[in-house]
Structure formats: C-alpha cells, structure tokens
Amino acid sequence: MIETQMNNVEINDKEKNFVSAVIYVYNDEERIQEFLLKINSVLSKNFENYQIICVNDASDDKSFEVIRAVAKTIAGTVINVVKMSFYQGVELSMNAGIDISIGDFVFEFDNMVMDYDLNLIMEVYYQSLTGFDIVNAAPKKCERKTSRLFYKVFNRYSHSPHPLRTENFRVLSRRAINRVHSMSKTIPYRKAVYANCGLKIDTIEYDNNLSCTKAYNKETKHQRKEMAADSLILFTNVAYKMSLWAAVFMMAATFVIGIYTLVSYVTDQVISGYTSMMLVLVFGFFGVFAIFAVVIKYLSMLIDLVFSKQKYTIESVETMSE
Structure with missing residues (x-):
C-alpha cells in the first residue's frame, strides 16, 4: 500500500505536457546508442508521456540497426524512425520529423554532440513554460570560424529581431510550430523562420567542451554551404x-x-x-x-x-x- 502511494506521488510529480524529441541521424552509429539512452532517461524521469522520433537521413552505416537494438532495450518507450528516401540534409529531414510529432512541446536535436549537462534539457523546457515559445540552448564557444562569419553577415543584413548564432538544440511550443507552418509550406532554414515568426524567443548559454565537436563529412559540408548561400539570398539583402x-x-x-x-x-x-x-x-x-x-x-x-x-x-x- 505504501509502495503504491509512493509510486503515485512519483508519477504525479512528472510533467503532464506531452513532449516529442526529434533527433537528426546521419551516419551516427557510434553516437546514437548513448545519445538515445541519455535522452530517454531525461524524458522518462520528467514526463508522463513522450515520444522519440529519429529521422534517418539515408545513413549508409549501421545507424538504423543500432536504433532498432536500442529500442528493444528501453521498456515502455516507443521510438519512431523516419527513413528519408535519399540524403536530403538536416533542414528537410528535421521538417519531416517535426511534421509527424504530436507533442505539446517539441525538442529539436540537430546533432548528437552532447557537450552539455543533461540538466540543461529540462532547464530549456522550464524556461519555455515562463512564456517563451522557442528556447534555444547555445554554446558559449564556437570553434568554427566559418559559422561565426556566416552569422555575422546574416545578422548584419537580415534585420532580424532575434540575431542568429550557433545552437545545439531547442524546444518549440506547438503554437510556434503552427505559426511557422502558417507562414510557409516549406522551410528552407528553420532558425531564420523561427527568428521572424513574431513569438517570444529566448536563448540559454552554457559552457561547452570543444573536444566534443563533431566533424562534418564532405557531403554534409557541401549541403551546409548550399544552405548558407540560400539563406543569405532568402532572408537577407x-x-x-x-x-x-x-x-x-x-x-x-x-x-x-x-x-x-x-x-x-x-x-x-x-x-x-x-x-x-x-x-x-x-x-x-x-x-x-x-x-x-x-x-x-x-x-x-x-x-x-x-x-x-x-x-x-x-x-x-x-x-x-x-
């Protein structure tokens, strides 16, 4: 009887909002298992109901097999895997994952570089409950000079109300997702559209470990260059x-x-x-x-x-x- 009451208290302490975690996967067989287990540990501890969506961007390694193996070891957790027909890059792939998400709040994990403490995930979520529809987690240090140059040019010529910067992950409210979808049927650069959606946005900075930074392969680098060029044309003058x-x-x-x-x-x-x-x-x-x-x-x-x-x-x- 006492044990049942304690279990009820533990359940009642969890968040009632349904959350979705959308994770971008591309040739991450070495990272995906640890990343999924850590994300699931945070979500299962803090939320009554949640879903995990892995968007497999036509990986040519064993990422899909690793996801399947991890799903069999996590009791009571359902993992949805979106398989892209061919490599389409992080933007279109994340759009696909967000479109099938059903959470009141949606976590976007563009990559599996976990250079932050797990408590930051809930810190970002709790910050969104204070009235922000979009809350970003941004590292204080950015190793890539090309990224710093891109954001400097973008922010100077875009006149965006929320300057862009390097971010690791973010949480979106369902209202933010609906607002963005009403603005455009296709979203070529999510961060720029988010910054101009007219809703309240906040950013939490954290001390990051540069040694955890993931190196991009040739195909991804080419995709990012194209996206940067397209973004400068679409969202700046x-x-x-x-x-x-x-x-x-x-x-x-x-x-x-x-x-x-x-x-x-x-x-x-x-x-x-x-x-x-x-x-x-x-x-x-x-x-x-x-x-x-x-x-x-x-x-x-x-x-x-x-x-x-x-x-x-x-x-x-x-x-x-x-």
Missing part, C-alpha cells in the same frame, strides 16, 4: 547589396569611358566612327545596369515570398518498441 554596388561600379566605369570619349573627340585623338559607337555603348550599358538593379530587387522580393525549395521525400515511418 546581401545579394541585392552586391548587385547594387556592382551596378554602381559599372555605371561609374561607363561614365568615365563617356568622358574619355568626349575628350578624345574634342582633341581629335580618335578614329572615325569611334565616338558615336562608344557613346551608344556608354548609354546602352548605363540603362542596362540600371534596369538590372531594379529587376534584381524585384526578384529578391519574389524569392522572399515564394520559396522554391522542394518538400522532403520519405521512404517509410517505422515504429519500434520493446
């Missing part, structure tokens, strides 16, 4: 600024050529027909560059309104349990 400065430079150059042509004509230091030809070219290129500047501006606006990214492709969704 970098492309417009570059094209505008290029147009200004070329117009200045044509102006100088025009002056040189007129001077040559006055001083009779030019061959017959040269002056008229150069004047036509000068004014012609001047008009073309001016038009290009306007067209590029309108194209950038259209890209902002209509994302050309394709939606993800799923091979199957498999449910695993003991």
